[in-house]
Structure formats: C-alpha cells, structure tokens
Amino acid sequence: MAAELRVGFWLLLLGGLLWLLAPVLTPFLFSAILAYLGDPLADRLEAWGLSRTAAVVSVFVTLIGSLLLLLLVIVPSLERQLVNLVQQGPAVLDWLKHSGLPWLRDHLPIDTALVDIDALKGELTQALGKAGGIVQTLLATAARSSSVVIGFLVNLFLVPVLTFYLLRDWDVLVARIRALLPRRIEPPVSALAAETNEVLGAFLRGQFAVMLALGAIYAVGLTLLGLHYGLLIGLLAGLVSFVPYMGFIVGIGVAGVAALVQYQDLLHVTLVAGVFAIGQALEGTVLTPRLVGERIGLHPVAVIFAVLAGGHLFGFFGVLLALPVASIVMVLLRHTHDRYLASDLYEG
Incomplete structure (x- = not known):
C-alpha cells in the first residue's frame, strides 16, 4: 500500500x-x-x-x-x-x-x-x-x-x-x-514502450496521411462540381477529420449550404453529399485500414474524449498531450485486461 x-x-x-x-x-x-x-x-x-x-x-x-x-x-x-x-x-x-x-x-x-x-x-x-x-x-x-x-x-x-x-x-x-531504468523492470517497461510506440506512431502518421487524402478528395470533388469555395471547404473538412466523423459532418453541412446558395436546387446538394459519401467510403474501406490499421488504431470515442479532456485540463498543451497519453493508457488497459483474465480472481 x-x-x-x-x-x-x-x-x-x-x-x-x-x-x-x-x-x-x-x-x-x-x-x-x-x-x-x-x-x-x-x-x-x-x-x-x-x-x-x-x-x-x-x-x-x-x-x-x-x-x-x-x-x-x-x-x-x-x-x-x-x-x-x-x-x-x-x-x-x-x-x-x-x-x-x-x-x-x-x-x-x-x-x-x-x-x-x-x-x-x-x-x-x-x-x-x-x-x-x-x-x-x-x-x-x-x-x-x-x-x-x-x-x-x-x-x-x-x-x-x-x-x-x-x-x-x-x-x-x-x-x-x-x-x-532499474534492471528489474526494464524488460516489461521496454515492451510496453515498444507497443505504445507502435500504437501511437501508426495512429499519428496514418491519421495525418488520412487527413491529407480526405482533404484532397473533398477539395477535388467539390471543385469539379463547380462549387465556388470547394478548395476551402474540402481542406477544412480534411483538417478537422482528425476527430472521427467531424470532417464529414462539418464538410457536408458547410458544402451543402454553399451549394444550395449557389445553385438553389437539390441536385447539386445531392452531388455534394455524394462527394462526401465517396470520401467516407474510401476512408472506411481503404484509407484507414491501410494507413492506420484496425488493430492498432485508437477507438474514435477514446480519441474524442482524450482531445476534449486534454484541452479542458491543459489548453492547447493538453491537446498536444492527449493522444500520447491515450495511447499509453490504452496499452496499459490492454495488459491489465490480459493479466486479469489470467489471474486467480477471474478463474476462481
């Protein structure tokens, strides 16, 4: 104790x-x-x-x-x-x-x-x-x-x-x-650090690549539709896609209003929705599995909670610190879960 x-x-x-x-x-x-x-x-x-x-x-x-x-x-x-x-x-x-x-x-x-x-x-x-x-x-x-x-x-x-x-x-x-590190705890700490590095590195680098890809897809698609602010809206949607589903929600909302004001018909609003639907489909089936990985990607709920909690507690410093801490906590929880399943408390 x-x-x-x-x-x-x-x-x-x-x-x-x-x-x-x-x-x-x-x-x-x-x-x-x-x-x-x-x-x-x-x-x-x-x-x-x-x-x-x-x-x-x-x-x-x-x-x-x-x-x-x-x-x-x-x-x-x-x-x-x-x-x-x-x-x-x-x-x-x-x-x-x-x-x-x-x-x-x-x-x-x-x-x-x-x-x-x-x-x-x-x-x-x-x-x-x-x-x-x-x-x-x-x-x-x-x-x-x-x-x-x-x-x-x-x-x-x-x-x-x-x-x-x-x-x-x-x-x-x-x-x-x-x-x-003390020699007695160096092997398990190094193993945990290696696993944390795998989770965090794959998530940050992969998610950054996903952001760039989605921003390009949205910007090109909206520009091809002739939307006046397609480049601006597409890059904005790609940038905020760091928070899961936020890019899709913000992008389709802003682009839908812009298309309605510019063309004043539902056809172009539907086409805008199609651009973001294609982006979401590519993200779920190609981009995220290949660039981030389902096994080591942080859960969307964990990402949202970590970013909000970090920003509330420490401001911009907390936002920067949120995902590293979340990845470490996730690795520790995974090992705690495995040890619990192998313990006498669970078996007995």
Missing part, C-alpha cells in the same frame, strides 16, 4: 507541474511530436548511408520545401476564396431572406419571424466596413503588448531549433532513458 501511495503522490506532483508549466512546455512538446514523426524517415535515410545530421537536414529541407510549395500554390487560392466568401455575405443573407426562410416556413414548423435578416445584414455590412480598422487595431494592440510579440517570436524560433536537436539525438535520448 505504501508503494502505491508513493506512486500516486509522484503522479499528482507530475500532473501539477505539467499544469503550471504548460505555457512553457508547449513549444517543447510540439517539437517533440514533430521529432517523433520525423524520426522514422531520418532512420531510413541513415540506413541508406547518410550520417544522422545529414539525414536530419534532409528531412528539414523536405519539410521546408513542402511548406513553401503549400504557400505558393494553395494559400493564394484559399485567400481569394476567403475574400470572396466574406464579400458574398450580404448576398447570402438576401437569398436566405427571399428563398431560404420562405422554404423553411412552408415545409417545416419553424417561426421564421424570429430571424431578423435585415438586422444581420446591417451588422455584417458594418463589420465589413470596419474590417480594416479592426486589423489595424489588432496590430496596434499586438505592437503595444510586447510580451505577446516576444513570446510568439521566441516560439517561432524555438520550435525548429528544438525539433532539429531532438530529431538528431532522438535515438540517443531513448537509449539513455532505457539505461536509467
């Missing part, structure tokens, strides 16, 4: 320290996640004959090149679509007033008189007219708040530097941690 109390005390102390130091530890944890994701690629390059430093530099050059390509090709299109979306706000409200609300009033028991479209349009027009002033105000506030600017610049500089050094010394750090 005394040993369990000591373990509980140290766990509570560790949790308290993490909660207090969360703002400081966020760039370190973000860098550790990036290094963890990039370590297999660096190991593969190292196996091909490159030194560890050269392999890490190659990974960094690849990442920077991909980001530059993203900035040069996709970001301008996204910016144009965002500007058009904001400018089309009053027209969308006009359509809602003259077409959308009357249709709802005729087909559903909804009191549309509660929605004042003219007031919403006035507020939107006023907000658009003050957009430049809002931006200037935000910039002036940020300039006056030197701590915010300094913190942002420090994190912007720290993340790539920390990622580089963590990625370069990742294998050394893992070996030193293993060497510090």
Whole structure:
C-alpha cells in the first residue's frame, strides 16, 4: 500500500507541474511530436548511408520545401476564396431572406419571424466596413503588448531549433532513458514502450496521411462540381477529420449550404453529399485500414474524449498531450485486461 501511495503522490506532483508549466512546455512538446514523426524517415535515410545530421537536414529541407510549395500554390487560392466568401455575405443573407426562410416556413414548423435578416445584414455590412480598422487595431494592440510579440517570436524560433536537436539525438535520448531504468523492470517497461510506440506512431502518421487524402478528395470533388469555395471547404473538412466523423459532418453541412446558395436546387446538394459519401467510403474501406490499421488504431470515442479532456485540463498543451497519453493508457488497459483474465480472481 505504501508503494502505491508513493506512486500516486509522484503522479499528482507530475500532473501539477505539467499544469503550471504548460505555457512553457508547449513549444517543447510540439517539437517533440514533430521529432517523433520525423524520426522514422531520418532512420531510413541513415540506413541508406547518410550520417544522422545529414539525414536530419534532409528531412528539414523536405519539410521546408513542402511548406513553401503549400504557400505558393494553395494559400493564394484559399485567400481569394476567403475574400470572396466574406464579400458574398450580404448576398447570402438576401437569398436566405427571399428563398431560404420562405422554404423553411412552408415545409417545416419553424417561426421564421424570429430571424431578423435585415438586422444581420446591417451588422455584417458594418463589420465589413470596419474590417480594416479592426486589423489595424489588432496590430496596434499586438505592437503595444510586447510580451505577446516576444513570446510568439521566441516560439517561432524555438520550435525548429528544438525539433532539429531532438530529431538528431532522438535515438540517443531513448537509449539513455532505457539505461536509467532499474534492471528489474526494464524488460516489461521496454515492451510496453515498444507497443505504445507502435500504437501511437501508426495512429499519428496514418491519421495525418488520412487527413491529407480526405482533404484532397473533398477539395477535388467539390471543385469539379463547380462549387465556388470547394478548395476551402474540402481542406477544412480534411483538417478537422482528425476527430472521427467531424470532417464529414462539418464538410457536408458547410458544402451543402454553399451549394444550395449557389445553385438553389437539390441536385447539386445531392452531388455534394455524394462527394462526401465517396470520401467516407474510401476512408472506411481503404484509407484507414491501410494507413492506420484496425488493430492498432485508437477507438474514435477514446480519441474524442482524450482531445476534449486534454484541452479542458491543459489548453492547447493538453491537446498536444492527449493522444500520447491515450495511447499509453490504452496499452496499459490492454495488459491489465490480459493479466486479469489470467489471474486467480477471474478463474476462481
């Protein structure tokens, strides 16, 4: 009992320290996640004959090149679509007033008189007219708040530097941690760590690939349908698909409304639903089984609970920490379950 109390005390102390130091530890944890994701690629390059430093530099050059390509090709299109979306706000409200609300009033028991479209349009027009002033105000506030600017610049500089050094010394750090473990518990702890690494690595890398694939499928499909904001909506749906089913729900809702406003018929809304249905079918039958794996993928309920709980307890730091902790807990629960089935308590 005394040993369990000591373990509980140290766990509570560790949790308290993490909660207090969360703002400081966020760039370190973000860098550790990036290094963890990039370590297999660096190991593969190292196996091909490159030194560890050269392999890490190659990974960094690849990442920077991909980001530059993203900035040069996709970001301008996204910016144009965002500007058009904001400018089309009053027209969308006009359509809602003259077409959308009357249709709802005729087909559903909804009191549309509660929605004042003219007031919403006035507020939107006023907000658009003050957009430049809002931006200037935000910039002036940020300039006056030197701590915010300094913190942002420090994190912007720290993340790539920390990622580089963590990625370069990742294998050394893992070996030193293993060497510090008491010899009696080193084999089971190493086995648990290896299984956790398998679960977490497959889930994070696979889910990231699934996000990219779904974003491309949705964006291409909606663009081929002629939807004005197909690229923006498709990439948004792919991004939020990290939370199970969230990408499908958000994407089909936003794209359906956009198609209804643009074409004002149910045919294009049905086609939009078909794009997302194809994406969901490919995700369930091809993408997730091949890229994530059913055996080692975290359950959707566990993912949602972990992300929400981590964000509630520790903010953005908790969101970053949520899935690693969830994977460790899942592995421990699996082993606890196996030991319980083999115990005298279960058999007797």
